[in-house]
Amino acid sequence: MKNQHNHRYALDENGLLIDVFSLSDKNRGQSTPFFCCSCGSRMGTRMGSKNTWHFYHISNTTNCSYEGYLHYVAKEIFASTYKQCIQEGIPFGLLLPVEKKCIKYSKLIDGAICVSDDLELFDISKVFDTVDIEKPHDGFVPDILLSSSYSKDVVFVEIAVTHKCDSKKIESGSRIIELNISSEGELFGLKKHEIDTSDPAVSIYNFQKKTIETECEIECSRDVSIFTVNKSNICGRDNIKMSNLEDITKRRDLQCLIIDSEIYEGMMNYENNIFNAYKQGIEISNCNLCRHVSGRGSGLLHCNILNKRAFENDALRCKEYEVDSELISSIEPSKSIYIYSDKAKENETGVFKNEQAQQHKEVVKSEEERLIRPVLPFFEE
Numbered sequence: 001m002k003n004q005h006n007h008r009y010a011l012d013e014n015g016l017l018i019d020v021f022s023l024s025d026k027n028r029g030q031s032t033p034f035f036c037c038s039c040g041s042r043m044g045t046r047m048g049s050k051n052t053w054h055f056y057h058i059s060n061t062t063n064c065s066y067e068g069y070l071h072y073v074a075k076e077i078f079a080s081t082y083k084q085c086i087q088e089g090i091p092f093g094l095l096l097p098v099e100k101k102c103i104k105y106s107k108l109i110d111g112a113i114c115v116s117d118d119l120e121l122f123d124i125s126k127v128f129d130t131v132d133i134e135k136p137h138d139g140f141v142p143d144i145l146l147s148s149s150y151s152k153d154v155v156f157v158e159i160a161v162t163h164k165c166d167s168k169k170i171e172s173g174s175r176i177i178e179l180n181i182s183s184e185g186e187l188f189g190l191k192k193h194e195i196d197t198s199d200p201a202v203s204i205y206n207f208q209k210k211t212i213e214t215e216c217e218i219e220c221s222r223d224v225s226i227f228t229v230n231k232s233n234i235c236g237r238d239n240i241k242m243s244n245l246e247d248i249t250k251r252r253d254l255q256c257l258i259i260d261s262e263i264y265e266g267m268m269n270y271e272n273n274i275f276n277a278y279k280q281g282i283e284i285s286n287c288n289l290c291r292h293v294s295g296r297g298s299g300l301l302h303c304n305i306l307n308k309r310a311f312e313n314d315a316l317r318c319k320e321y322e323v324d325s326e327l328i329s330s331i332e333p334s335k336s337i338y339i340y341s342d343k344a345k346e347n348e349t350g351v352f353k354n355e356q357a358q359q360h361k362e363v364v365k366s367e368e369e370r371l372i373r374p375v376l377p378f379f380e381e
Contacts, residue, residue: 036069128146
């Protein structure tokens with residue numbers, strides 16, 4: 001049976017892969033020998049004006065595999081493209097799935113971290129600077145072996161035409177990129193200097209998904225629940241956008257701002273933050289602190305001396321106001337709160353008032369100094 005497929009590629013007498021479109025009219029009719037990449041049979045050229053140029057088998061052949069042809073050409077194109085990138089210093093990108101962790105606001109609130117799945121482009125030619133076709137490695141013969149002169153790390157590139165990657169290769173733990181090719185038209189994609197692993201035609205094995213710490217450039221839309229005490233000793237609470245949080249910490253009309261890192265996206269316990277602020281030395285006059293008040297936590301305070309409903313700011317002008325020292329001493333301050341205050345600024349300790357928060361700030365700073373993302377974090381164990 002005659003091979004029914006026209007071939008865009010063939011081998012010349014030196015075994016070099018030739019694209020029929022790299023030839024010119026002057027090659028037409030010449031006796032330059034070309035050979036099939038799959039069966040090795042002699043091939044001729046058709047370079048007319050009516051049909052697409054192609055190589056064809058001069059004689060009938062029954063043992064030529066079109067799948068074998070695609071497999072051979074795909075390996076050659078990928079290897080030559082990758083080698084060109086190495087030699088000419090052209091980046092060869094591998095787009096890999098990563099977990100991105102935005103730490104932009106973790107400097108203000110411990111735990112205020114956004115995690116999302118994304119793709120990150122890595123220039124693999126910077127590390128894997130050697131490419132070989134069918135070079136044995138650890139008992140396997142990958143279609144293409146990418147290796148490094150800097151480390152023992154390797155990547156197998158497998159071309160899947162009809163047969164998927166061998167299960168034993170996958171189970172070996174070797175990092176594998178599998179490129180699915182089903183037609184000659186798909187060979188062009190191998191000339192790109194990039195592999196997109198989100199492409200359905202691409203599969204990856206044994207690449208450990210890495211987490212990359214970053215700081216988003218867009219404004220964060222998350223809400224934050226805050227507790228404030230202004231310089232008139234009046235308490236308040238509000239929900240603000242995370243992106244506005246840093247500006248709030250710099251407001252000069254506030255003597256105190258409290259955020260609870262454990263529940264910053266929910267509603268904080270208002271009364272507890274009054275107690276926390278008072279225990280940190282913030283000047284507050286509030287009926288919730290008064291020993292003559294009952295009904296805390298119900299939203300309806302009652303003054304037991306004046307025998308009437310009390311509103312929290314009545315304490316600012318009440319002669320009977322007296323802090324309940326016993327109640328205050330019984331309350332353990334939350335270890336998860338962050339208190340921003342003028343007093344902390346005046347003491348040059350930053351905006352963090354409590355010791356735990358100050359320690360957090362120092363840890364974040366040291367992490368920033370340490371964080372240098374490697375070129376290719378995906379192959380780090």
